[in-house]
Amino acid sequence: MDGVVRNPAQWVTLQGCRKVLVVVHTEVYGRRLRELLPLLAADLRVQVAFTVAPHAFNGGALRALHGLGGVVLPWEEAVRGEFDLALAAGSQGVERLRAPLVRLPHGAGHMKLARVADARRPGEPRGVGGMGRSYLMWGDRVVPAAYAVAHREDLELLRASCPEALPVTEVVGDGVHDRIAASLPLRERYRMALGLRPGERLVLVSSTWGLGSSFNRLDALLPRLLAELPDRAYRIAVLVHPNVWSGHGDWQVRAWLDTLRRRGITLVTPDADWRPLLVAADWVIGDHGSVTLYATMTPAAILLARFPEEDVNPASPGAELARVAPALSPAHPLAEQLAYAAAEYPAEAYARIAGRISSEPGRFNANMRRLLYRILRLGEPAYEPATAPLPDPPALDSGTDDRSGACA
Known part of the structure; x- marks a missing residue:
């Protein structure tokens, strides 16, 4: 892929820039994180790099970054570097990062239970995927500096599954929800x-x-x-x-x-x-x-x-x-x-x-940018972060050349 850097020393940073690392585990996670990039764009005080973290389904992770032309640091090099902010939608390996981490859910509604194979104490029921101690803690330490959730209902889930993470949890809304609503x-x-x-x-x-x-x-x-x-x-x-x-x-x-x-x-x-x-x-x-x-x-x-x-x-x-x-x-x-x-x-x-997808409808960009800049210890840019409608899709590929005739 474009822009792979084999050594962080080769990543040229502007003097005084805050360094942000976007950690992509899978294609789904990467696409969720791409929604955050406009919140940091056009700010000469901030410089962004990417890395692909270990995950069973990370084969498509680079595809989520295709066309960006961003600097992609090898994972083992990324965890040895120091950053002012890291962004991730997954949990695997993020305890190794040397940066304050902002975690996001990668889907809507926290619908799925944790996999049967996931570690849990004997006799415990299956927890909610992404919401338990195994996702948010490493030993007795809460890994994220901030956990950005979509709905106030998520606070109740955390209270039951990982109360240790409640002090760092913020309800910011759902960016996909807002893009669909605007479109x-x-x-x-x-x-x-x-x-x-x-x-x-x-x-x-x-x-x-x-x-x-x-x-x-x-x-x-x-x-x-x-x-x-x-x-x-x-x-x-x-x-x-x-x-x-x-x-x-x-x-x-x-x-x-x-x-x-x-x-x-x-x-x-x-x-x-x-x-x-x-x-x-x-x-x-x-x-x-x-x-x-x-x-x-x-x-x-x-x-x-x-x-x-x-x-x-x-x-x-x-x-x-x-x-x-x-x-x-x-x-x-x-x-x-x-x-x-x-x-x-x-x-x-x-x-x-x-209405249960987001309790902050239309406010994800404003809430999320406020959170990111607080952790970066910078004042926000002096303009409202707009929610852009989705781009036009390409024409459907029917797989056949015969599309003539009137519709029934």
């Missing part, structure tokens, strides 16, 4: 950019990763969508979690889905921004991933293809969504189920659930 008025523009024709409807199939994800049943769902939905009335796009791409490899994921792609399904690549597609979608068929939860902010009707209750935090907004959203049935025609989900759209319930 909702551009829904029709995104639909035009995607190439949707008048009368065409977009079905977005979204999968998280893991054994309970809908990816493990796409071999049954996607052929049904192709067989049952008229191809002049519906476009189908599939969004697969980057950990699936990293865990299995890009070639393997493409190979598994290539036949379906050649029949007209769009496979959204992991480097694409999924959020404009979500804003543009008419239906979202999802599971217990963050994308399904963010869909409650949009006009899209939601159907749940899978929802492994045993792996979900029962107090999360995702669990509430599972009690409200219709579940996909293998025994009824898909067109009828899509029509049902649209006709029975529970607007009030979805608005309530969406």
